[in-house]
Amino acid sequence: MSYGDRRIKFALFGLGRLGVLRARILAFQQPRIQLVAVCDTQPGTYKWAAENLLPTRESGAEAVLICTATATHAPLILQALNLNLHVMCEKPVSVDIATTKEVVEKSASRPDLKFLVPFTRRLLDDKSYRQAKALIDNGDLGEIHAVETTGIDQADPNGSTPTTSSLYMEFTDSHTNSVDAGRYLLDVKSGLSSPKKQVNRVIAFGQTAVYQDLNKYGDADNAWGLVEFANGKIFKTYLGRTLTSGFEDTTRLCGTKGHSIISANSNVEIRDHLGIRTQSVPDVFILFDATFLTDLAEFADAVLDDKPLTCQSEDAFEAGKICAALQYSFRKGVPVYFDDNGLPIME
Ligand SMILES: NC(=O)c1ccc[n+]([C@@H]2O[C@H](COP(=O)([O-])OP(=O)(O)OC[C@H]3O[C@@H](n4cnc5c(N)ncnc54)[C@H](O)[C@@H]3O)[C@@H](O)[C@H]2O)c1
Helix, strand or coil: CCCCCCCEEEEEECCCHHHHHHHHHHHHCCCCEEEEEEECCCCCHHHHHHHHCCCCCCCCCCEEEECCCHHHHHHHHHHHHHCCCEEEECCCCCCCHHHHHHHHHHHHCCCCCCEECCCHHHHCCCCHHHHHHHHHHHCCCCCEEEEEEEEEEECCCCCCCCCCCHHHCHHHHHHHHHHHHHHHHCCCCCCCCCCCCCEEEEEEEEECCCCHHHHHHCCCCEEEEEEEECCCCEEEEEEEEEECCCEEEEEEEEECCCEEEEECCCCCEEEECCEEEECCECCHHHHCCCHHHHHHHHHHHHHHHCCCCCCCHHHHHHHHHHHHHHHHHHHHCCCEEECCCCCECCC
16 A cells, blocks of 8 residues: 555654764655654754754654664664564664574564665665676676675774774674675575575684774774675675775675676766876765665655565674674684574684
């Protein structure tokens, strides 16, 4: 059934870096969404909301967007589902596999409520990831046997200051979108002897090349992960936060008939007395701005018209398991194998 012009009433949790961007999109750029409430625990956010969003006395939210610090995602999702609300939550569900499983199972027990963890690269309509996926599906590159992703944040002068932000949990948080991109672009489900076991083993390495203080937190400022899927496909992820030129996102598809490079970076070229160079992009919010519109539009269509969602909760669970295993491998200096139930074996 279609609800025609009806708008879904949304509450937003979290007005941090991504939250303020989301708030403006929810308030002014979604014809099928009405923002009815925002909340943040940080002092001063009330003032920001009053000055930047349209005041409303309406409540009766039907859906929530959770854009808070990662550690708060799981309890807020569970609470929202218990309150009969549709839930969209930024990645990751949790940095802990058991908690992620609990959330995924809870959402599965409520098929009447939509649940979406939007993975950025799956939802990039106007950039190259969906085009690359179409190339793969058409067979133009032959069989894709490996995928390599690179995502490097611009160096941050406060990079070694511990904050509540997600930036300081290299594998279990920052790598989630990259790992999901690998799963999206590789066929990781065919040829499995045990359907639950998609991954064979992972290994990870990391460095503190610039921000030495991160050693105290068992974190890295440059990190590499290798994933061998159970059907033999290989995924390599490299994430860093020390690039001085800007944010970079590049993905290589290795196919039996050809390779393809997805470079979502800016193509604006400058020719001046310094030479020829490409203008850089400061962060993910600018480079992937369209994804934060597309995912909300898709979610509204799913709730109002029962349309399908691009990302399933299983994808959040699978990416979460791989990221937890990579984090363990990095910290302990060991490879991590997965058992027949698809769980990483970590002591
Ligand atoms: N998909 C992407 O590309 C992408 C990009 C950036 C961030 N993220 C994810 O989005 C989330 C937010 O990231 P961020 O960079 O905006 O973080 P942030 O630290 O800038 O903002 C988080 C905000 O949540 C608030 N908050 C914490 N607990 C709360 C609670 N219980 N109720 C209400 N508000 C609460 C904090 O006060 C803060 O303002 C993270 O989980 C991150 O992993 C996803």
